[in-house]
Amino acid sequence: xxxxxxxxxxxxxxxxxxxxxxxxxxxxxxxxxxxxxxxxxxxxxxxxxxxxxxxxxxxxxxxxxxxxxxxxxxxxxxxxxxxxxxxxxxxxxxxxxxxxxxxxxxxxxxxxxxxxxxxxxxxxxxxxxxxxxxxxxxxxxxxxxxxxxxxxxxxxxxxxxxxxxxxxxxxxxxxxxxxxxxxxxxxxxxxxxxxxxxxxxxxxxxxxxxxxxxxxxxxxxxxxxxxxxxxxxxxxxxxxxxxxxxxxxxxxxxxxxxxxxxxxxxxxxxxxxxxxxxxxxxxxxxxxxxxxxxxxxxxxxxxxxxxxxxxxxxxxxxxxxxxxxxxxxxxxxxxxxxxxxxxxxxxxxxxxxxxxxxxxxxxxxxxxxxxxxxxxxxxxx
Amino acid sequence: xxxxxxxxxxxxxxxxxxxxxxxxxxxxxxxxxxxxxxxxxxxxxxxxxxxxxxxxxxxxxxxxxxxxxxxxxxxxxxxxxxxxxxxxxxxxxxxxxxxxxxxxxxxxxxxxxxxxxxxxxxxxxxxxxxxxxxxxxxxxxxxxxxxxxxxxxxxxxxxxxxxxxxxxxxxxxxxxxxxxxxxxxxxxxxxxxxxxxxxxxxxxxxxxxxxxxxxxxxxxxxxxxxxxxxxxxxxxxxxxxxxxxxxxxxxxxxxxxxxxxxxxxxxxxxxxxxxxxxxxxxxxxxxxxxxxxxxxxxxxxxxxxxxxxxxxxxxxxxxxxxxxxxxxxxxxxxxxxxxxxxxxxxxxxxxxxxxxxxxxxxxxxxxxxxxxxxxxxxxxx
Numbered sequence: 086x087x088x089x090x091x092x093x094x095x096x097x098x099x100x101x102x103x104x105x106x107x108x109x110x111x112x113x114x115x116x117x118x119x120x121x122x123x124x125x126x127x128x129x130x131x132x133x134x135x136x137x138x139x140x141x142x143x144x145x146x147x148x149x150x151x152x153x154x155x156x157x158x159x160x161x162x163x164x165x166x167x168x169x170x171x172x173x174x175x176x177x178x179x180x181x182x183x184x185x186x187x188x189x190x191x192x193x194x195x196x197x198x199x200x201x202x203x204x205x206x207x208x209x210x211x212x213x214x215x216x217x218x219x220x221x222x223x224x225x226x227x228x229x230x231x232x233x234x235x236x237x238x239x240x241x242x243x244x245x246x247x248x249x250x251x252x253x254x255x256x257x258x259x260x261x262x263x264x265x266x267x268x269x270x271x272x273x274x275x276x277x278x279x280x281x282x283x284x285x286x287x288x289x290x291x292x293x294x295x296x297x298x299x300x301x302x303x304x305x306x307x308x309x310x311x312x313x314x315x316x317x318x319x320x321x322x323x324x325x326x327x328x329x330x331x332x333x334x335x336x337x338x339x340x341x342x343x344x345x346x347x348x349x350x351x352x353x354x355x356x357x358x359x360x361x362x363x364x365x366x367x368x369x370x371x372x373x374x375x376x377x378x379x380x381x382x383x384x385x386x387x388x389x390x391x392x393x394x395x396x397x398x399x400x401x402x403x404x405x406x407x408x409x410x411x412x413x414x415x416x417x418x419x420x421x422x423x424x425x426x427x428x429x430x431x432x433x434x435x436x437x438x439x440x441x442x443x444x445x446x447x448x449x450x451x452x453x454x455x456x457x458x459x460x461x462x463x464x465x466x
Numbered sequence: 467x468x469x470x471x472x473x474x475x476x477x478x479x480x481x482x483x484x485x486x487x488x489x490x491x492x493x494x495x496x497x498x499x500x501x502x503x504x505x506x507x508x509x510x511x512x513x514x515x516x517x518x519x520x521x522x523x524x525x526x527x528x529x530x531x532x533x534x535x536x537x538x539x540x541x542x543x544x545x546x547x548x549x550x551x552x553x554x555x556x557x558x559x560x561x562x563x564x565x566x567x568x569x570x571x572x573x574x575x576x577x578x579x580x581x582x583x584x585x586x587x588x589x590x591x592x593x594x595x596x597x598x599x600x601x602x603x604x605x606x607x608x609x610x611x612x613x614x615x616x617x618x619x620x621x622x623x624x625x626x627x628x629x630x631x632x633x634x635x636x637x638x639x640x641x642x643x644x645x646x647x648x649x650x651x652x653x654x655x656x657x658x659x660x661x662x663x664x665x666x667x668x669x670x671x672x673x674x675x676x677x678x679x680x681x682x683x684x685x686x687x688x689x690x691x692x693x694x695x696x697x698x699x700x701x702x703x704x705x706x707x708x709x710x711x712x713x714x715x716x717x718x719x720x721x722x723x724x725x726x727x728x729x730x731x732x733x734x735x736x737x738x739x740x741x742x743x744x745x746x747x748x749x750x751x752x753x754x755x756x757x758x759x760x761x762x763x764x765x766x767x768x769x770x771x772x773x774x775x776x777x778x779x780x781x782x783x784x785x786x787x788x789x790x791x792x793x794x795x796x797x798x799x800x801x802x803x804x805x806x807x808x809x810x811x812x813x814x815x816x817x818x819x820x821x822x823x824x825x826x827x828x829x830x831x832x833x834x835x836x837x838x839x840x841x842x843x844x845x846x847x
Contacts, residue, residue: 086566106595129703138519142598144590145548148705148838152593152712158724160703161839162554163546167526173543177558184565185467186701209525212533214487217523320567322510322541324529331533343539458529458542 086183090307090314091464093121093300094426099263099414102199103294107141110296111150111195118191118298122310127300128187129160133174133194134418135167139206140197150193160187166322167210168223168367170194171297171421172451172460178301179320188306193298194419203292207417210454212327223367224289226455228281229329231370233336235283238385245369246274247391248404249287249411252366255398256408258439259427263293263414288369290409295416297423313433318354318446319463321347327457340459341378341450348448348461349380356380359463360444361403361431363424365452366411372404375450379461403441406431424449425462432466467564471688471695472845474502474681475807480644480795483580484675488522491677492531492576499572499679503691508681509568510541514555514575515799516548520587521578531574541568547703548591549604549748551575552678552802553832553841559682560701569687574679575800584673588798591835593708604748605670607836609662610710612751614717616664619766626750627655628772629785630668630792633747636779637789639820640808644674644795669750671790676797678804694814699735699827700844702728708838721840722759722831729829729842730761737761740844741825742784742812744805746833747792753785756831760842784822787812805830806843813847 095117097103097110105113111132119127132147143149147161166173171194178192208222234240253269256262269287277286300310307314325340326332332339349355356379366372376387381402390396396404407413407427410420428447430436451460476498478484478491486494492513500508513528524530528542547554552575559573589603615621634650637643650668658667681691688695706721707713713720730736737760747753754768762783763771771777777785788794788808791801809828811817832841 108595135525138590141594142590143594144516144546144587145592145835145838147547148834149593149708151705152707152838157707158704158721161547161705162558162703164558165525165544165546166528166542177543177545177561180558180561180565180567183567184561186561186564206525209519209523211526212530213522213524214489322543323539324532324542326533326538327530340539453529454526457526457533 087185088304089179089182089317090302091299091317091429092302092307092310092314093118094429095121096261096297096423096426097295098261099293099295099416101293107137107195107197108149108153110197111193112154114296114298115150115154115191115193118300122300127189127191129181129190130156131174131178131190131192132163133170133421134163134196135165135170136196136198136203136206136417140201166458167453168417169421169451169453169458169460170418172462175421175425175462176320176322176460179317182301182303188303190301191298192301192422194422195296196416196418197294198292198416199294215328223455224281224284226329227368227370228284230335230374231283234370237336240388242275243271244388244392245373246271248366248369248372249274251391251396252405252409252411255406255439256412258437259407259413262408262412263291264408264412284368290367290411290415293414293416295414295419295423297419297426299422299425299429315429315432315464315466317462318465319348319351321351322460325457337384338374338378338456340456341375344459344461345379348463352463354446354463358446359448361406361441361447363428363449364404364409365450366405366409367415371452379450398439398441406439406441421451428464432464468566469685470560470563470698471683472680472698472810473683473688473691473695474499475810476502477642477678477804477807478676479642480674480676480797482674488518488576488578489530489534491578492574493535495677495679496531496535496572496574499681503681508570508572510562510571511537512555512559512571512573513544514551514802515544515577516546516551517577517579517584517587517798521582547839548834549798550802550832550834550839550841551799553843556802556806556843557701557703557841560698563682563684569684571682572679573682573803575803576677577797577799578675579673579797580675596709604836605662605665607710608749608751609665611716612664615751618717621769623656624652625769625773626754627652629747629750629753630655632772632777633786633790633792636787636820637793639818640788640794643789643793644672645793665749671748671792671796674795674797676795676800676804678800678807680803680806680810696810696813696845696847698843699846700729700732702732703841706838718765719755719759719837721837722756725840725842726760729844733844735827735844739827740829742787742822742828744809744830745785745790746831747786747790748796752833760831779820779822787820787822802832809845813845
């Protein structure tokens, strides 16, 4: 495989509701990313989105964004893996460059959740025949996991709250974060509204609008476009059964374990080499289970990493360094590209007050559905 | 780029309405393709589908088919480009193998259009803000193109009918074709119901259910899996503006011209080298315009190729050799994989009574929306 580099990254501020249309969001972030690299054109545009079909009545979105951004006749394809669509898009963009078919590929994610009702569309990440008719939703599935975790490991009520507190703390240093002005305490998490027991409001990432993109380049092109290319060290995708009852142990995320192992093998690295982790903290329990599946903590011990303050910017394993899904926001199809863009900032020393010192290796993990699809990327400088 | 080979292909019979569920269709064709290659597992499963979101209330389809087929924890990602989703899936599967990231990738398309009403969902291939509110549909757009073509080139009413007659004729030799038992004459085409003037019923491909898959392999693996690997010679994607009025000349399909040119450049071949063409004959006018855009006929002359009988199995350029979209059927997301599978049969001498003699090079073209996305593949033995 040819090497693949991140050479530019742009994001729109995450908002509860943006004045831009979906296509305008996509086109704006496409143009911003290209401008950052001083380019007018690239070889391909791969687009991640989950909900436009339901919320905007629009399919064929990659070509539409190409049209709106003035990128026609570019190669344009849409990529989906439910709530992990952004990371799936990054995966396929990697393959285009790694194969030599393209030198420059824009991986772009966009989601406008403020139009229409997102909840039923999000539930389509679950099995429409075997799960949804029983009332299953992503929140309900995460609540099931959280209750099981709290019970099995006798975790105190405050055990998982520190993930949310950390995310909001870090969002303060990210001008693009939805909750950049909203710090929360453990007490506030525990007193927030009960959404689906035991999940409370502040255990959940917010519904929001956002668009983000990264530009991937071959080694030959990367050098001329930036002085600080970030190398993609690994990209791996794994899947699990949909229904929790069909899994050997729902509290061990098998796809996450496999995806992380594959990524570490590809990169020749291990958990100890990771300087920061952008985790799919759509729910606090998911952040915790991913930390364990990634090999950063023993089963049942992930929450201690947070509770002991080791996930802060100066801790042993900084997590959600610019706010994560919880506080930067989780505009579904765009989320993986926000994660990748934030890693680009961290590894090029552009993360401002949230800079993780001497960060050389970063990992991101994205979750599709109730941990059915797991995608891991590793980056390094 | 590493070379990429087709080593197996399987299809379900196209039906007006199958008794299988969407996931069962996908799983069945996945298992059939693997069985043909004598494999239990492959490295990745890329799935094409356009309508499950609307018709089955299901996203996350690649992982779901993996689950149903017993392929978990395989890498599984869904690929879309509206009505060209099947070909887009093939493109990304190619990149996975060409990059060296995978040795064996299953590219699978599935569509079950018999559940629910497909028309509004299909219209989402157009621009939801600038086209659909004005009543635009895919049929309407094709009617606009057909009327413009008939007027500009003074084509006789029977001019385009020969594309449909040829497709139905060829379907008779394809046990998987929807219209394998329905031959039609030019007169019948011209007397069929007027759907959207000047488009008549027999100018249109049918709504139907289908699933098809091909297995792509690296050179190292291909040799051990089949004695007759088919080499992918080219894969290219191009896009055009959505609205016909934004195009320089709507009757010249700019994306099709570009996509074909790119493919010929990749393969070092030209139109004269093509022994058979699987064309996106969703409408007879589209077959005609694609033949012209591909360089097989001058502008305004494509219809003569059909009217003069040169597109038959023994003609200068055999088209839709196993029935095409018109008569094999057009189960949207699956169509590109049916095309690729049929080319696999032709180039390995397994096309039975429809065998194109001494076929060495085959081309397929897939159309997303109203010729907004154009994807060309070339294969050879």
